[in-house]
Amino acid sequence: xSRHRAPSPVxxxxxxxxxxxxxxxxxxxSSGAGLRLxxxxxxxxxxxxxxxxxxxxxxxxxSTAATPPPVAPSPTFDRSAHSTVEAASPWVVVNKxxxxxxxxxxxxxxxxxxxxxxxAAVAPDLxxxxxxxxxDGVALxxxxxxxxxxxxxxxxxxxxxxxxxxxxxxxxxxxxxxEHQTGLAVDFSSAAGTATLSPRFGQTDEGxxxxxxxxxxxxxxxxxxxxxxxxxxxxxxxxxxxxxxxxVAAMTAAGTATLxxxxxxxxxxxxx
Numbered sequence: 001x002s003r004h005r006a007p008s009p010v011x012x013x014x015x016x017x018x019x020x021x022x023x024x025x026x027x028x029x030s031s032g033a034g035l036r037l038x039x040x041x042x043x044x045x046x047x048x049x050x051x052x053x054x055x056x057x058x059x060x061x062x063s064t065a066a067t068p069p070p071v072a073p074s075p076t077f078d079r080s081a082h083s084t085v086e087a088a089s090p091w092v093v094v095n096k097x098x099x100x101x102x103x104x105x106x107x108x109x110x111x112x113x114x115x116x117x118x119x120a121a122v123a124p125d126l127x128x129x130x131x132x133x134x135x136d137g138v139a140l141x142x143x144x145x146x147x148x149x150x151x152x153x154x155x156x157x158x159x160x161x162x163x164x165x166x167x168x169x170x171x172x173x174x175x176x177x178x179e180h181q182t183g184l185a186v187d188f189s190s191a192a193g194t195a196t197l198s199p200r201f202g203q204t205d206e207g208x209x210x211x212x213x214x215x216x217x218x219x220x221x222x223x224x225x226x227x228x229x230x231x232x233x234x235x236x237x238x239x240x241x242x243x244x245x246x247x248v249a250a251m252t253a254a255g256t257a258t259l260x261x262x263x264x265x266x267x268x269x270x271x272x
Contacts, residue, residue: 077246077250077253079250079262079263084259084263084265085098085101087100087101087102087105087182088105088107088108090121090184090242090243090244090247091243091247091259091263092182092184093259093260093263093265094177094178094179094181094182095177095231095232095260095265095267095268096173096177096232096267096268096269096270096271096272097266097267097268097270097271097272098265098266098272099176099177099272100149100176100177100178100181100182103149103175103176104149105149105181105182106146106148106181106183107119107120107121107146107182107183109121110146110183111123113126113127113130113142113145114126114130114141114142115141115142116142116143116144116145116146116186117145117146117183118145118146118183118184118186119146119182119183119184119242121183121184121242122183122184122186122218122242125217125218125219125242125244125245126186126217126219126242128217129213129214129216129217129219132213132216132217133206133209133210133213136209136213138205138206138209139190139191139192139206140188140189140190140191140206140209140210141188141189141190141191142186142187142188142189143187143188143189143196143197143238144180144186144187145180145183145185145186145187146180146181146182146183147178147180147181148181149175149176149181150175152173152174152175152176152178152180152181153174153175155172156168156172156173156174156175159171159172169269169271170233170234170269171233171234171236173233174271177271179222179239179241184241184242184243185222185239185240185241185242186239186240186242187236187238187239187240188201188206188207188210188238188240189201189206189238190204190205190206194206195207196238197238198238199234199235199236199237201237201238202235202237207237207238210237210240211237214240215245215248215249215252216245217245218242218243218244218245218247218248219240219241219242219243219248220240220241220242220243220247220248220251220259221237221239221240222236222239222240222241222259223235223236223239224237224257226257227257227258228269229267229268229269230258230260230261230267230268231258231260231267232267232268232269232270241259243259247262250262
């Protein structure tokens with residue numbers, strides 16, 4: 001595999017795609033509106049996810065953030081095009097103060113990509129991202145996709161048993177509060193399994209490539225070191241959320257790294 005070398009260090013904006021030319025072109029690309037989201041399907045076993053979660057309590061909990069002010073949108077970008085509260089929306093914001101509603105939500109249509117089940121709405125962009133990575137000599141794989149509420153409850157319970165409640169809450173979402181339940185989030189790893197579900201993944205060729213190129217396919221690095229007070233979670237360089245190329249481009253143009261800040265939605269480290 002050829003060795004990819006992305007600019008280092010990866011900054012807070014590393015997951016957003018820079019460049020005015022790309023931003024201008026991205027606004028002309030569909031964000032996936034109109035695609036049907038997935039239906040109920042039995043969640044795939046993801047013991048690897050729970051098994052690889054930190055065995056000791058991680059760093060100090062991020063402080064609770066105040067409600068961030070809305071970022072001024074581009075004159076050509078409509079922030080009201082999709083809901084930020086409806087579970088089936090491509091722009092739904094799910095965090096510790098905004099749980100999924102209904103709590104047992106499952107997408108209406110699912111698709112399998114690289115061995116993981118995801119919302120059918122994200123499949124084309126996910127497949128394109130994986131194909132692009134192969135073309136660039138970067139071997140990516142998926143280790144997690146859609147999770148049902150019941151499965152997430154089991155994942156979190158096992159994390160609590162190892163790390164305690166406070167430690168688990170910094171890495172693992174409680175049932176009903178996980179982006180994975182929307183089918184719009186995935187966890188990546190290297191095909192070789194290097195630094196799987198580890199903070200070190202961000203410094204691997206695969207993690208660096210994702211930070212530079214994921215946005216070109218509509219994927220947002222959701223949890224970064226710099227944004228813990230807003231997102232409520234410790235950094236997860238493997239966890240990406242699909243929002244569509246239009247929204248990634250708008251966030252890039254606004255210089256905004258989180259959904260909470262872009263849409264003016266509350267976040268923080270404490271559960272509502």
